[in-house]
Amino acid sequence: MSDYGTLVTTMRTFHKTGATLPQAWRLEQLQTLKRLLFECQDELIEALEADLSKCMTEAKVTELAQLFAEIDYAAANLGSWMKPESVKSASWVNSFDSIQVRRDPLGVILIITPWNYPCMLTFLPLASALAAGNVVVLKPSEMSENVARVIADVIPRYFEPNVVSVVTGGVPETQALLDVRFDHISFTGSTAVGKVIMAAAAKYLTPVTLELGGKSPVIVDPTANVAAAARRIVWGRLINSGQSCIAPDYVLAHADVEAELVDAMQAAILEFYGENPAESPDFGRIINERHFDRILSLLDNPSGSDFDVVTGGPERADRESKYIPPTILRNVSPSAAVMQDEIFGPVLPVLSVNSLDEALDFIKDREKPLALYLFSTDKGVRERVLTETSSGSVCVNDTVIQHGVITLPFGGVGSSGMGAHHGKWGFDEFTHTKAVLGKGAGMEGLNAVRYPPYDDTKLGR
Ligand code: NAD
Numbered sequence: 033m034s035d036y037g038t039l040v041t042t043m044r045t046f047h048k049t050g051a052t053l054p055q056a057w058r059l060e061q062l063q064t065l066k067r068l069l070f071e072c073q074d075e076l077i078e079a080l081e082a083d084l085s086k087c088m089t090e091a092k093v094t095e096l097a098q099l100f101a102e103i104d105y106a107a108a109n110l111g112s113w114m115k116p117e118s119v120k121s122a123s124w125v126n127s128f129d130s131i132q133v134r135r136d137p138l139g140v141i142l143i144i145t146p147w148n149y150p151c152m153l154t155f156l157p158l159a160s161a162l163a164a165g166n167v168v169v170l171k172p173s174e175m176s177e178n179v180a181r182v183i184a185d186v187i188p189r190y191f192e193p194n195v196v197s198v199v200t201g202g203v204p205e206t207q208a209l210l211d212v213r214f215d216h217i218s219f220t221g222s223t224a225v226g227k228v229i230m231a232a233a234a235k236y237l238t239p240v241t242l243e244l245g246g247k248s249p250v251i252v253d254p255t256a257n258v259a260a261a262a263r264r265i266v267w268g269r270l271i272n273s274g275q276s277c278i279a280p281d282y283v284l285a286h287a288d289v290e291a292e293l294v295d296a297m298q299a300a301i302l303e304f305y306g307e308n309p310a311e312s313p314d315f316g317r318i319i320n321e322r323h324f325d326r327i328l329s330l331l332d333n334p335s336g337s338d339f340d341v342v343t344g345g346p347e348r349a350d351r352e353s354k355y356i357p358p359t360i361l362r363n364v365s366p367s368a369a370v371m372q373d374e375i376f377g378p379v380l381p382v383l384s385v386n387s388l389d390e391a392l393d394f395i396k397d398r399e400k401p402l403a404l405y406l407f408s409t410d411k412g413v414r415e416r417v418l419t420e421t422s423s424g425s426v427c428v429n430d431t432v433i434q435h436g437v438i439t440l441p442f443g444g445v446g447s448s449g450m451g452a453h454h455g456k457w458g459f460d461e462f463t464h465t466k467a468v469l470g471k472g473a474g475m476e477g478l479n480a481v482r483y484p485p486y487d488d489t490k491l492g493r
Contacts, residue, residue: 170183243443400445404426
């Protein structure tokens with residue numbers, strides 16, 4: 033293992049020179065990153081194929097397209113984001129003062145990322161951190177080993193090591209990194225490891241952004257366009273073979289439409305992936321045997337009372353190729369294993385509910401989700417769901433695509449995380465918002481009231 037302390041000290045020394053402050057420097061880094069992504073996209077796509085059997089279209093759309101959009105958006109808006117912001121005072125006392133908010137770079141940022149969208153989730157916070165005038169250590173996931181290798185290989189070809197460095201490895205390397213003092217840590221991964229990161233950061237009072245996971249529910253009410261809902265839910269659940277943090281995790285369908293929805297979802301699977309999804313070039317694989325075994329264990333149902341398999345199921349899974357078929361479960365018991373933790377695989381439990389109240393109570397009794405989906409055409413229902421629930425994001429009548437709206441904050445709440453990425457939200461996350469009050473040097477007479485000795489006339493009594 034390398035000497036991470038020396039690496040970070042070298043980077044911090046460079047950062048302290050002020051070289052990263054000018055807009056021109058930051059724009060140059062963004063353009064360099066864009067060039068890297070453009071010139072190395074074939075290597076990255078090949079690595080995504082090797083790690084996750086991700087098809088090229090999916091890799092381009094879900095991993096690369098948003099990165100180009102983020103970089104262009106940051107470059108176009110950087111000037112206005114960096115500009116000191118004048119603020120009005122709420123009091124006449126500051127009538128002659130200048131009041132500003134300035135956004136300072138933080139310093140050396142550690143970005144730790146997962147394997148499920150290993151390009152997008154590594155380069156997207158990198159773009160925000162560089163736009164915000166920081167230098168960055170990247171720690172990609174060891175599980176997407178091919179992408180990690182390509183990242184470690186290409187970054188030094190484009191960036192000076194005191195601007196962006198890559199540390200590869202797993203738990204021991206990450207733990208060793210966490211022994212070093214950073215100015216901010218951005219972690220994307222599981223809630224369990226998020227707690228480890230936050231505990232380690234506490235040692236130095238290092239602020240953290242935690243982009244975590246959880247069970248993201250879908251409500252389908254009787255006014256929904258069921259055919260469209262089925263296609264959009266199935267698509268959101270099955271892209272990347274279900275390994276997406278904001279994938280619909282389970283469905284609460286009103287009893288009046290549940291059967292129709294389940295039928296329509298089966299039809300959507302057939303339409304998207306054919307009779308045998310194992311043969312579809314558009315359906316990915318599970319990252320490794322550990323996750324394959326974990327997902328299959330959720331489908332253990334020895335007494336037969338936890339759920340009914342509508343389509344797919346463990347019998348059609350293949351450990352060697354890490355294939356788990358699109359699987360829909362019905363009549364699911366809330367106490368079933370599949371309803372306890374985030375599924376993170378191509379399995380979708382459907383639970384029948386008799387009212388919106390029942391659906392809302394079900395959601396509110398559990399941890400605050402990263403995303404919540406509602407399929408309804410009733411404005412009253414929409415308003416109730418938006419006001420009565422708390423989640424990182426809500427998407428009405430669709431799934432997952434809120435991630436692509438870079439003017440929206442992307443983040444969780446409670447156990448699904450803290451802080452936000454994307455666009456200006458990401459820029460702000462990697463800066464310190466500094467309060468500045470500027471007073472004139474004269475008009476000292478106005479200050480007489482605040483200097484001792486105090487007496488009642490000074491207080492206006
Ligand atoms: P993970 O938490 O196992 O690993 C994430 C990173 O942490 C990896 O780089 C890994 O090397 C490191 N790590 C793992 N264990 C560690 C430990 N004990 N100490 C220090 N570092 C450690 O997550 P994962 O399996 O790679 O990703 C899946 C999870 O990430 C899911 O829960 C998913 O919902 C979540 N996720 C969230 C978002 C989001 O934006 N909110 C995006 C993608 C994935």
